[in-house]
Amino acid sequence: MARIKFENVKKTFGKVCALDGISFEIHDNEFFVLFGPAGAGKTTILNCVAGILIPDEGTISFNDQLMNLVDPARRNVAMVFENYALYPNMTVYDNMASPLRSKLYKTDENTIKEKVYAAAKMMKMENLLERLPSQLSNGQKQRVAMGRALVRDPNVFLMDEPLAHLDAKLRNSMRTELKEMQANLGSTCIYVTHDFMEAMALGDRIAIINKGKIIQIGSGDEIYYMPINEFVASLMGEPQINIIPSTIKVEGNKYNLCFEVLGKKISMEMPVDEKVMVKIGELALRCVDIGIRPQHIQYSFEKIEGYFKATVYSYESIGNKSVIIADCGDYQLRMIAPNGLRVRIDSDIYIHPEIGKSIVFDCESKNYIVRYDEEAVKALATIQEVR
Incomplete structure (x- = not known):
């Protein structure tokens, strides 16, 4: 439940400009997709929203509240990383329950159990709750990482290619589940993907990003039918235009x-x-x-x-x-x-x-x-x- 605003945000790593003065707004309760080639700056945007990175210039605000210097733990953001980031010594159940056991968001065990089992059912992994991450496939690890975010009730969901390691059948079913979940929870979601079909199926609006710049923002149909340039036209379509x-x-x-x-x-x-x-x-x-x-x-x-x-x-x-x-x-x-x-x-x-x-x-x-x-x-x- 957050309206997120970027104003002239710039982020560099040495001589590499990851974000080049970008400005855009994400509406409250919107499923917003960042779509573009590798190295375009999509994950950098997520990290700036989460507070993992601080912009060199510009401002980021949630509901008109400046967030540049707010500690990541106090932003109430749930993030699904591309590399899972699971605790290797904890079971699947404890990994999923960990956000609800933190000091800042501590919840009673009965509520934790209810939320973990609900998320596990959605992820189709009720039989994996007692396993350790080392006993899971990459696709299963990805589902655990998603489940850990779903047990939360955050202002913003940040998802960095969460379906990338799932098999085709599960990926298709999870698209539907994700969209329904976001609508039911009423949370803002920022979703990163390289998959054109994923972007079209999930996004209320899509931002096309390349070389640290926002090229075009609009609904999937708007961008598909009215691409701003040949680069966008070639991205939006399979096979390409x-x-x-x-x-x-x-x-x-x-x-x-x-x-x-x-x-x-x-x-x-x-x-x-x-x-x-x-x-x-x-x-x-x-x-x-x-x-x-x-x-x-x-x-x-x-x-x-x-x-x-x-x-x-x-x-x-x-x-x-x-x-x-x-x-x-x-x-x-x-x-x-x-x-x-x-x-x-x-x-x-x-x-x-x-x-x-x-x-x-x-x-x-x-x-x-x-x-x-x-x-x-x-x-x-x-x-x-x-x-």
């Missing part, structure tokens, strides 16, 4: 998109969309990057008019679908395919990108310009209205 370097040529009232495939120049007429053309015209752009999601690329192994020829680079089966990667010379295109296809590497493949469902980026700054797909924009507006 295709980027086609292109130029726009105006011939009368027609706009043609021109790009190269294996050294051959291709020209495709762009769909008529006044909003897109006005935006591109305002910026006087002729050079653009076209972003197209893999599900919006049609393909065939037989020659079809309007399709351009490329070469199959790889074919990957990923569960309920497959991904074909086509070599187009200076770039590669990913497309979704059904399982069971017989695809030969280096064979010809004919491709047709649906330009009408693309995102237009500036080829120099790599920033978002406009989105073609009006249906996606309307869907996003409906989602925002419902919220």
